[in-house]
Structures are given as C-alpha cells and as structure tokens.
Amino acid sequence: MHSRISFALPLALVTFGLASTASAQDMSGEQLFKQRCGTCHATVAGKPALMAPNLRGVAGRKAGATDFKYSPALKASGLTWTPETLDQFLAAPSKLVPGTRMIVSITDAKQRKAVIDWLGTQR
Template structure:
C-alpha cells in the first residue's frame, strides 16, 4: 500500500511539473531518504487567478479519469460521481471504509472529502487532499457538469 501511495504522489508531481500553468507542489512527496507521508496535501498557494475546474482536475488525472466509459485507474472513474453512492462504481476495488461509508456524493460530501479524505472517511485509500476551498469548488463544479 505504501508503494502505491509513493507512486501516486510521484505521478502527481510529474504531471504537475509538465503544466504550462503549474499547480502547487505536493507536500509529503517521498524522496529516497524520506518516508512517504500518510496523506499528501496539495499546498494552498496565495490567492491568484481563478482556476477552472478543468485546470484543477489536472492534479487528479494521474489517478482518475472523468470521461464516460473512461478507464478505472489507481482511483475510480469520476464520470457522474455526483449523486452516486460512494464505493459503488462497478469494476473498481474500493477500500472497505469507503464502501461502508454510506455517503452519497453531493457538493458538501465532496468538499469535506477532498479537504481531508482520511479524516472524512478513516481508512480510505485516497492520499491527496485539496486544502484550497476555491480549487475544491472548481473541482466540484467540474465533476458536477455533464
């Protein structure tokens, strides 16, 4: 499990470093001499230009797809996630904690989960948090769109 977290953080860092509009660096990214943090956090930057949902989602694509019929990756496909029961996307092996959470994804649930996944659903496998409320809002609006 720890190696999956390290891979996820590494992929996210690589994806972010290739953006023309770079996203904040990932805190807790492991190096050869430091252990991985249990939960990585996308650092909140000083207020800047508004980020679109599509731009905000670029930090998610290392683990998630959003397209209808898109692949399951390290994380589940997020197409039509709003209104769906947590842990119910067929073909993805969710953590027992997320399956048992009894959450139906709406804006409030997504906001709380994205702010602190392990706090909102202890035992989840999601390792990336989005502490910036504006970025979370942009992500939620993007995931809510058809």
C-alpha cells in the first residue's frame, strides 16, 4: 500500500502543476501582474515604493526615473521602458541590465505581453 501512496502523490503534484500553468495562461494582464509582480510592485498613484518601484506610468518612462532607490546598474542603463525593452527586461532582467536588483522573470512570452499591455493602461 505504501508504494501506491508514494506514486499517487507525485502524480497529484504534477497534475496540480499543469493545472496551475494552464490557468495562468488564461489570466488577464492585471491578474498576472497581481500574482507575479504585486508582492513587490504597486500601480496605485501616489503609493510609496517599498520593495520595488511603483509602476504606474512606467510605459514610456526612463529607467530609474522615480524616487525609488534603484541599483546603480539600472540608473546607468539609459533605457526607456517601451514594450520591447520591458519584454526583454521581464524575460531576463540581469541579461538586459547586469547588476539590476530585479530577480524575478516572466519566461512565458504571452504572459509578458499581457502584463506589459496592462501596464500600458496604468497612466
């Protein structure tokens, strides 16, 4: 009986993991942002930055342009947050900006696009 339980548990975990991935594909950009980014970033106007910069109005903004304490690497990057640069950054932050403090990436291109499109509405 023990072998059945030990086999069933990994199968249940794999099934749960697949269901989670599939449901993430169906989420809106706002939902994905809240799930993937909302722990550190805010988009509410005037909300002070705590762990990461407030991303309200990020589309079209120069990197490191708010009063948040950015890494020297990001401040010196010279980037402007276009859909293309946001896509590159969210795919692999330290690849685009070596030395950035941003450690979270969104590897799925559709999810990145949904988040970037939603951020573009946050003016």
